[in-house]
Amino acid sequence: MIITTVVAAGVSTMNVGTAHSEVNPNTRVMNSRGMWLSYILGIGLLHVILLSIPFASVPVVWTLTNLIHNLCMYLLLHTVKGTPFETPDQGKARLLTHWEQMDYGVQFTASRKFLTITPIVLVFLHGWKVAYHYWSSVTGKICIVHFYIYSSCPIMCIIL
Template sequence: MNVGVAHSEVNPNTRVMSSRGIWLAYVISVAALHVILLSIPFFSIPVVWTLTNVIHNLVMYLLLHTVKGTPFETPDQGKDRLLTHWEQIDYGMQCTSSRKFLSISPVVLYLLTSFYIKYDPAHFMINTASLLSVLLPKLPQFHGVRVFGINKY
């Protein structure tokens, strides 16, 4: 037991995506982003879908693949200090339900976006690049890998 902290986990980042209601909150927040973008009068439907996809993937990349360490004081003696949030989820175990959800959700959003933009080549390329930028770091082969030394320390 950790004395003086409000949680019983050594690192609360490891279990946050397994919390009750977090997946529903995630889906609702993406839907809210889409509705907010739809309310802007001069955006067309393809632009709104592309913006929803790109903003979602950018935020997901920043929060899961660039932020390192934990916002909590943990008794792990700095072991998780050099790990991104994605690498900390479920103690680094691959193919868990949380990781599958976070890997499938950008693909589902990409498919919806592709359908609603009617496969317009310009939007399609932007959305594909956005999807690849958020999906490739999630592969097990990239666990702990820092491409070109970016985000190494």
Template sequence: MQVGTAHSDPNPNHVYFNSRGIWATYVIFIFITHFIVLSIPFISMALAWTLTCQIHNVITYFWLHWEKGAPFEPLDQGESRTLTHWEQLDDGVQFTANKKFLLVVPIVIFLLTTFYTRYDQIHFLVNALSLVLLAIVPKLPQLYRVRIFGINKW
């Protein structure tokens, strides 16, 4: 018997993103990060947007595609131990509203960054590589439960 578990889901790690207001909270955290970066002296608007894009892509990569298991004790008998957060989200179903949202947000940030950097080639290249390698490719259904070169297998 599990004392203190008020849910019937064996792994609540994949359903919390369905909570009310979580999408708005996520976007608010992105803007807070941008305003913190923008408040640093001697950082231009272009560099602030590039740093916001990079910070977002790196943090979400580690949060969604690197960390495995659950931050609490799930009741799934260790099934989630080898799955990343992205693989657990929405019980592994592809193309749900949550997964589409988490795919579109980095693209929108990239487009905003491209606009505010005035289409500078260096900023564009850095942000495009980050977008593709950290935010889009790991979310593809072809990479579901795939560990490239065995990295992060265990």
């Protein structure tokens, strides 16, 4: 939205609503419009791409979907530190992972619950679709191991 004001010397324009007010945009990225849908569609796209491999069976594809998804989420959420852009927070986010920066570090927000539940649902889908094939179910359970370590909810660890 551009607001035009008439000044005695001429016309000046002022851009309103073009800049964000967040000190660190990493804190609110998972709450932005359409992010959860994009995340689910990305997982579905990965699965469809893996299904298009001619020699891969369905249990192997579900296993690969789980492995690739959880490996990428582990690396992006729990390993990479800092922000991909310059922030005016004087280096406070430099030593924090994305999981620690998300929602200003508040636990049990909707975004964190969504990111915790999604791999669990993927493992249950994996087990259901492959009819608990031995090797696929073993690797599917291995996929969720980082939530045993990094989960801030001990009840979720007991359930799994």
